[in-house]
Amino acid sequence: MSDQLKEGISPVELETIRRGLLSATGFDIGHYKSGQMLRLLSTIMSRAGVKDFQDYLTLLKKDPQKVEDFKHYITINVSEFFRDKTLFDYLDHVVILQLVERFKLLKIWSAGCASGEEPYSLAVLLEEKLKQKKSFDYEILASDIDAEALNRGITGIFPEKELKNVSPELKKMYFDKKQNDYRVQDKLKRKITFLNHDLLLPMESRKFHLILCRNVVIYFREAAKNQLYSNLWQSLEPGGVLFTGGTENLLNYRNFGFEKLETYFYRKPISK
Ligand SMILES: C[S@@+](CC[C@H](N)C(=O)[O-])C[C@H]1O[C@@H](n2cnc3c(N)ncnc32)[C@H](O)[C@@H]1O
Structure with missing residues (x-):
């Protein structure tokens, strides 16, 4: 699935992913631009060593630390003092x-x-x-x-x-x-x-x-x-x-x- 994420998916599959992640993490990727979210999700899944999205959901449901890792990675935290x-x-x-x-x-x-x-x-x-x-x-x-x-x-x-x-x-x-x-x-x-x-x-x-x-x-x-x-x-x-x-x-x-x-x-x- 992580290769599939990179290649593009149908709106129905996207909605399945959105719902799965919402129930496992409380984070709704539906509010964000989908291209960016799918690119990040693909990288997070590779880092976690899983290819299949259902396996990734199982991992998230089992391990609260993986949920925090997901939220940390999916949100971009770059900052600096007195930015602009x-x-x-x-x-x-x-x-x-x-x-x-x-x-x-x-x-x-x-x-x-x-x-x-x-x-x-x-x-x-x-x-x-x-x-x-x-x-x-x-x-x-x-x-x-x-x-x-x-x-x-x-x-x-x-x-x-x-x-x-x-x-x-x-x-x-x-x-x-x-x-x-x-x-x-x-x-x-x-x-x-x-x-x-x-x-x-x-x-x-x-x-x-x-x-x-x-x-x-x-x-x-x-x-x-x-x-x-x-x-x-x-x-x-x-x-x-x-x-x-x-x-x-x-x-x-x-x-x-x-x-x-x-x-x-x-x-x-x-x-x-
Ligand atoms: C690029 S940082 C900006 C930090 C700082 N405001 C600045 O301008 O340097 C964006 C932050 O927004 C947070 N963020 C993204 N979506 C959010 C949401 N729905 N609720 C709260 N924070 C969110 C991210 O976790 C990230 O830390």
């Missing part, structure tokens, strides 16, 4: 300044946080703002569907290449260097709560002033993207801002009820 530096500069100099004027306890959600590079970058920015005697406090929720990535985030140890956008001063201030790795200091860690959460399910009743959802929707189908952006709109407080990825220009932002602050920054109007 100029956009983080705008976030820092304009958006956060406006938000801390309005909200004294800034509630932030890094949605699809991978291994934590994004929420830790935010925490660095906010700690620096606090030093400028701005009177506010903040808390960050960092969520992802991939338990392995979240565990790396909780550990807070990063290779040097992921910190290429962090200045030497900030590295010194917020990280401890151990051989070639950088360890996040506790003053950042205690501001962040990591949570395993599927973004295609609504987030309970929690509301945020700033949501980062960046480089998550690349493989989502159109319907899943729309579902996600309406979920995120629901999770914002009026006046709150959504920050998307550097290639995720939301052209139809008005359909969800957003107003555009700047490309990649969308605000929920105060009056709604």
Whole structure:
């Protein structure tokens, strides 16, 4: 079957695979672009040493670790600190300044946080703002569907290449260097709560002033993207801002009820 996956399959077979994986792992590949999912699935099956899809399902049902491996591989976790530096500069100099004027306890959600590079970058920015005697406090929720990535985030140890956008001063201030790795200091860690959460399910009743959802929707189908952006709109407080990825220009932002602050920054109007 893994060769068959590479060669293409019928919609009925695709639906059988979708259902099988959903029942074995809780992950619905139907929300994602099928070509990418099948390519990844084929590689995961070869790595697990199975050729037949039913055998792979049996393996998943028997071994919870294989389910975590599946989720880890099927989701792409590449990240880095201050990804798209100029956009983080705008976030820092304009958006956060406006938000801390309005909200004294800034509630932030890094949605699809991978291994934590994004929420830790935010925490660095906010700690620096606090030093400028701005009177506010903040808390960050960092969520992802991939338990392995979240565990790396909780550990807070990063290779040097992921910190290429962090200045030497900030590295010194917020990280401890151990051989070639950088360890996040506790003053950042205690501001962040990591949570395993599927973004295609609504987030309970929690509301945020700033949501980062960046480089998550690349493989989502159109319907899943729309579902996600309406979920995120629901999770914002009026006046709150959504920050998307550097290639995720939301052209139809008005359909969800957003107003555009700047490309990649969308605000929920105060009056709604
Ligand atoms: C490429 S990383 C982006 C990380 C970070 N936001 C950044 O921009 O560097 C995409 C993340 O989205 C997560 N993801 C994909 N689908 C998801 C879903 N349905 N729910 C939650 N997270 C998801 C993946 O596990 C992965 O960690």
